[in-house]
Amino acid sequence: MGSPVSPLTANIFMEWLEQQAILTAPLECKPRVWKRYVDDVLEIVKRDTAETLTAHLNQVDTTSSIKFTYEVEQDQQIPFLDTLIVRKPDKSIKLMVYRKKTHTDQYLSFTSHHPLHQKMGVVRTLLDRKDRIVTEEEDKIKEEAHIRQALAKCGYPKWTIDRVKKQMEEKQQRKTKKNKSTTSDQKSKGLVVIPYVAGVSERISRTLKKHDIATAMRPHSTIRKMVVHPKDKQEPVKTPNCVYEIPCGSCDLTYVGETKRTFGTRMDEHRREAEKASQQKYTRSKRKESESHFKNSAISDHVARANHIINWGEAKNLRERK
Template sequence: MGSPLSPIAVNLFMEWFENEAIATAPDNCKPRIWKRYVDDVLEVIKKGEAENLTTHLNQVDPTNSIKFTYEEESDNSIPFPNTLITKKDDGSLKICIYRKPTHTDQYLQFQSHHPLHHKLGVVRTLIDRKDSIVSEEIDRQKETSHIEQALNQCGYPQWSIKKVVEEKDLPKPKKSKPSDGQEKSKGLVVLPYVEGLSERVSRIFEKHGFATSLKPHSTIRKALVHRRTSETPPNSRSSV
C-alpha cells in the first residue's frame, strides 16, 4: 500500500495512523501482521478481505487527504521495497531482489569522470543489498550473475567487482576512541575532482590532518545549464 506524501510527513502521520487503523479495524479484516517501511505496508489478512481493509484505511484519516491502494500476491509472491517475498510449497518464505519491469540496470558508468571510490561504491551497494536481502544460496548466485552482467554493460572491469568482494571478506577494524594525545581532524576540504591530480592533492591534505572529499566538477548539468553572467544590481531589484 502507498500514499503520495513526502517521507517526513508520512512518518509523522503514520505513527498515529497505524495504531488507530489497527485498533479500529473490523474483525473480518484485522491484519494478523502489519509491517511498514515509510509509506509501504506489508499485511497478512484473511483471503478476500484486501478491499475491505483498504476501505477501512481510507476512512481513518479525518481530513480524507490520504488514499491507500493495495496489491495482492500473485503466484504466491508479492513485492515490497527492493524485495520479492515468495511463499514456498512447505509454507516457508524466501526473499529475492525485486526490480520493476521498467528497471534498466543503468548505473554510474565506469568511464565517467568520477573518483574511483564512487564507482566502487556502486558495486558495494549492489553486493551489500544482495547479501543482506536474498535468503537462499541459489538465488544469491543468480543475483551475483545479474549484478556482474549489469555492471559489465556499464563498463565495470571484473577486477572492480573482485576488489569489493575481497574487501568485504576482510575483518573490519575495530573503531578506537581517540586518545588525548591523538591529533583530531583539522576540518574537511572539498576538492573538485580532476583525474590523477585530485588523488595526489587529497593525500597531501590528509598528511597534514585534513579530511578530504572529492566532488565531480564536470557534470551534464554544468554542460547544459548556463547561469546568467550579469545580475541585476540590488538597488534596481523590486521587493527587496
C-alpha cells in the same frame, strides 16, 4: 499498501491512523501482521479481505489526506521496498532483491569523470544489498551474476567486482575476529573538499592522507552548469502575483504590499500617487485637516503627512506570491 502523498506528510498522520484503523478494523479483516516504513505497509490478512480493509483505512481519515491502495500476492510472491518476499512450497519464505519492470540497470558509467572510489562504491552498494537481503545461497549466486552482467554493460572491468568482494570478505573476517585496524583509532584532523581532476586529485588525496586529513572530491563541471536554462529569467518588474517592499528615504519605515498585477505596474501607481501628494502645498491649518483624511495608499499618506521622500531605487520584489 501505499499512499500518494509525500513521506513527510504521511508520517504525520500514519501513527495516529494506524492506532485508530487497527483498533476499529472489523474482525474479518483485522491484520495479523502490520509492518510500515514511511508510507509503505506490509500486512498479512485473511484471503480476499484486502479490499475490505483498504476501504476501512480510507474511512478512518475523514480529511482524505491519505489515500490507501493495495497490491496482493501474485504467484506466491509480493514486493516490499527493495525486497521480494517469496512463499516457498513448505509455507516458509525467502527474500530476494526486487527490481521494478521498468528498472534499466543503468549505474554510474566506469568511463565517467569520477573518482575511482565512487565507482567502487557502486559495486560495494550492490554487493552489500545482495548480502543483506537475499537469504538463500543459490539466490545470492544468481544475484551476483546479475550484478556482474549489469556492471559489465556500464563498462566495469571484472577486477573491480573481485577487488570489492575481497575487501568486503576481509572486513567481515576482521569483524569476526574483533580486530581493529590501526587506522581506525586515528582521528581525522579535518576534511578538505577539492574539485576532481583525474590523476591530480588522487595524488593530492594521498598526500593529505599522510597528514591524517580526509579528502572529498566534487565535479568542477556538470551538465547542469553547461546547458542553457530551459526558461529565461523573468525581470522582477514584470513579475505578477508578488509581494514587494518600498523603503522611505527619509526614515526607517518600509512599506510592504502585494499585488496580482506586475511589480512594475504597481510601482508606477505608487509613484504617481506619491508625486501628486508631494506637490500639494499645505498651510498649517490645511495640513492638520488633511491628517484626518487618508490617501489611496499608505505611501502617499506618509509622503503627505511627514513630507518625506520615498527611496524608489531600493524598491524590490520580495517573492512570488503562492
